Amino acid sequence: MTAGxxxxxxxxxxxxxxxDVEQLIPYFTPDASFTFGNNxxxxxxxxxxxGIGAFYSGIAxxxxxxxxxxxxxxxxxxxEFVTTYTRxxxxxxxxxxxGVFELSxxxxxxxxxxxxxxPVFAPAA
Amino acid sequence: MTTWLRAxxxxxxxxxxSAFASHFKDDASFTLGNNxxxxxxxxxxxxxxxxxxxxxGMRHTFTHELTAGSTEVMxxxxxxxxxxxxxxxxxxxxxxxxxGDKIAAMRSYIDLLPLFTADAS
Numbered sequence: 001m002t003a004g005x006x007x008x009x010x011x012x013x014x015x016x017x018x019x020d021v022e023q024l025i026p027y028f029t030p031d032a033s034f035t036f037g038n039n040x041x042x043x044x045x046x047x048x049x050x051g052i053g054a055f056y057s058g059i060a061x062x063x064x065x066x067x068x069x070x071x072x073x074x075x076x077x078x079x080e081f082v083t084t085y086t087r088x089x090x091x092x093x094x095x096x097x098x099g100v101f102e103l104s105x106x107x108x109x110x111x112x113x114x115x116x117x118x119p120v121f122a123p124a125a
Numbered sequence: 126m127t128t129w130l131r132a133x134x135x136x137x138x139x140x141x142x143s144a145f146a147s148h149f150k151d152d153a154s155f156t157l158g159n160n161x162x163x164x165x166x167x168x169x170x171x172x173x174x175x176x177x178x179x180x181x182g183m184r185h186t187f188t189h190e191l192t193a194g195s196t197e198v199m200x201x202x203x204x205x206x207x208x209x210x211x212x213x214x215x216x217x218x219x220x221x222x223x224x225g226d227k228i229a230a231m232r233s234y235i236d237l238l239p240l241f242t243a244d245a246s
Contacts, residue, residue: 114234
């Protein structure tokens with residue numbers, strides 16, 4: 001399975017959706033950088049483990065689909081996501097997002113996600 | 126960046142909703158953040174015009190420009206000037222599907238929450 005391909009994106013998003021950060025870590029180089037939205041980058045496996053672990057603890061469920069993907073080069077892949085989050089209060093919210101993957105030897109060394117997840121954590125209406 | 130795309134962003138940064146909307150096909154959609162899509166130049170002009178009344182300035186500084194066939198993916202640090210004079214920069218990315226010299230679809234991904242909280246504290 002070639003990194004950055006639609007099949008790889010499906011496997012990667014399935015790993016995210018397990019909410020087990022250890023399923024996610026093997027996709028990243030040890031020195032990888034992962035930036036989510038307006039937050040500072042998470043650096044390396046330990047940074048990603050801590051940041052995504054905290055994110056997972058703030059939600060009750062997550063499920064991705066990838067309606068569009070683009071591969072500008074063999075080393076860069078872009079995924080447009082539609083993500084359904086289950087909030088801790090049980091409400092579900094579905095939001096768009098975009099991920100840019102920079103790849104090195106089949107692993108992610110830089111990952112940038114653009115999304116507004118405010119409704120996932122906002123007080124219930 | 127192509128001249129064509131530069132013109133699109135120049136019109137956006139000039140906060141000229143009418144000129145920006147004129148780059149879109151009649152049935153094109155533009156989606157900004159978590160909002161429902163605007164469809165067609167008239168809706169895009171109205172929707173973006175409404176947004177422009179809430180800010181005093183906008184400037185895109187591109188960080189990555191990616192092309193896959195007729196699709197452009199633009200990543201930028203977007204600097205907004207609020208009516209209070211406060212300046213806020215947030216990262217964003219847009220996917221632009223091009224059809225000839227028009228935009229067939231544009232989807233912009235950005236978290237604008239800091240614009241609404243910057244002056245709150």
